[in-house]
Amino acid sequence: MQPVKPIHLEPYVATTLGNAAERKAVTAAQVESIVPDRYPVYAVIATPKSGSTFLASVLARTLDLPLMPLCYAYSSNEHDLYLPALVTATACGAVSQLHTKGTPHNVQLLNLFGIRPILLTRNLFDSIESLARDLRRKCELPELGMGMSGYSFAWLTEDVAGLDDERLIDFVIDFALPWYLNFHVSWQNYARANVIDPVFVRYEDLLRDKHGEISRIVRQIGGIEPRLDPALLGANHIGESSSISRGSGEPGLGLQRLSQAQVAAVRRRLAYYPSADFDSLLA
Numbered sequence: 001m002q003p004v005k006p007i008h009l010e011p012y013v014a015t016t017l018g019n020a021a022e023r024k025a026v027t028a029a030q031v032e033s034i035v036p037d038r039y040p041v042y043a044v045i046a047t048p049k050s051g052s053t054f055l056a057s058v059l060a061r062t063l064d065l066p067l068m069p070l071c072y073a074y075s076s077n078e079h080d081l082y083l084p085a086l087v088t089a090t091a092c093g094a095v096s097q098l099h100t101k102g103t104p105h106n107v108q109l110l111n112l113f114g115i116r117p118i119l120l121t122r123n124l125f126d127s128i129e130s131l132a133r134d135l136r137r138k139c140e141l142p143e144l145g146m147g148m149s150g151y152s153f154a155w156l157t158e159d160v161a162g163l164d165d166e167r168l169i170d171f172v173i174d175f176a177l178p179w180y181l182n183f184h185v186s187w188q189n190y191a192r193a194n195v196i197d198p199v200f201v202r203y204e205d206l207l208r209d210k211h212g213e214i215s216r217i218v219r220q221i222g223g224i225e226p227r228l229d230p231a232l233l234g235a236n237h238i239g240e241s242s243s244i245s246r247g248s249g250e251p252g253l254g255l256q257r258l259s260q261a262q263v264a265a266v267r268r269r270l271a272y273y274p275s276a277d278f279d280s281l282l283a
Contacts (some may be wrong), residue, residue, distance in 0.1 A: 031112045033277045038114055039093030040222045041086075043070060045100050045187075046120035047180050048151060049130040055120060056097040058214060058233065062226050068094040076147035076155065081109045090114070099151065101179070102186030107196050116221055117196065119187055122203035122267060124180065124281045125254025130178055132168045135160065154181035169258060173265050178202050181269060185276050202280055 042059050046052035060067045068089050071079040075224055079098040090098065090113050100106055110117055122130075137160035138149045150156045154175045163171060191194045199220050206213045212235045218226040255263065 005143055023094055035087055035090050035113075040091045040178040041093065041113070041115045042071075042217070042221055043110070043115050043117050044094045044095070044097045044120055045117045045198075046097070046121070047101055047122060047127060048176075049127050049134055050120050050122035052097045052099075052120050055118075055201070055206065056095050056216075058210075058228075059217070060095040060252070061080045061232060062214070062228055063093075063095070065093050065095050065221070068096055070094075070096040071100070074196055075151055076150045078152045081106050083109065086113050086115075093280055099183075102190045107190055110196060117164060117198045118201060118217055120201045120203065120206070120219065121184065121281060123251060123254060123283065124177070124205075124278075125258055125263065126240075126251055127180065127254070128169060128172050128177065128262075128266070129254040129257045132165070132172050135172065136165075151176070151179075169262055170211040170265075173262060173269075177266060177269055180281075181273065181276075182279060184278070186274050188276060200280070202283075204283070207251065209210070246265075 023170075042056075042063070043064070044052045044056045044059070046055075056067060069079075070081050070085045070087065070089060072082040072085070074082075079100045080103070081100065086109060088094075092164075134199070135150075135154065135156065139156055141149045143149075144161060145157045147155065154160070154171070155171070160168070160171060187196075187198060191198055191200075199217055201213060201217065211228055211230075214228060215226055218224060258266075270276075
């Protein structure tokens with residue numbers, strides 16, 4: 001692990017604090033003055049329930065890098081990028097796990113700090129089924145209704161906790177699916193416009209060939225060939241517990257679990273973006 005270097009915050013303070021009306025966007029020169037020697041940051045930017053915890057953990061342990069949020073905090077807020085966290089991460093190198101949509105400011109910050117995002121997605125139907133099980137578990141945690149556990153797109157309360165399994169899947173389709181589609185379409189548009197150059201990864205490919213996919217990621221981001229420990233890959237298997245039936249994390253369960261009406265509801269929402277390429281989310 002690289003030693004943490006002293007960070008001079010004067011340029012940062014000058015560009016981000018003070019009178020909001022006079023505030024200006026940070027520039028590449030200012031970033032260079034704040035962090036002159038930048039180290040690789042592996043930003044795993046993913047849809048929920050797509051294996052991002054596994055991937056970030058393996059990358060951090062393999063590369064001996066700290067796991068570090070690049071947003072202000074996790075929990076029920078959007079994971080928009082946070083400038084002080086970017087400064088800290090690039091000063092020593094880091095791995096981060098985020099649920100972050102493509103936005104002008106997020107893309108600008110990634111490019112300014114030389115961070116190539118690792119965009120991890122999963123089959124939509126499997127994601128919906130898996131997220132429903134995850135929400136069921138989160139609804140059993142303390143402080144329900146306070147936003148301590150959950151996602152920006154779905155505020156969890158006793159009302160949600162009281163839904164039966166079918167209604168909980170309907171809830172995910174109504175509340176979470178729009179966020180998933182915005183995630184996919186936003187990043188796809190930026191990539192198509194050559195505004196940013198992500199490393200695209202599918203959960204299904206990662207599940208099938210963990211060694212090959214993780215090696216590819218490290219080569220493309222860090223320019224090195226990693227030495228992956230087979231025991232580490234085995235110990236950090238991609239698996240899921242469940243309280244909604246038949247949950248194992250295996251591909252294909254979503255279409256088995258969702259009703260025909262629920263599948264049709266998903267496809268109706270996809271139709272709002274006819275020019276988007278959803279093949280990777282439906283395979």
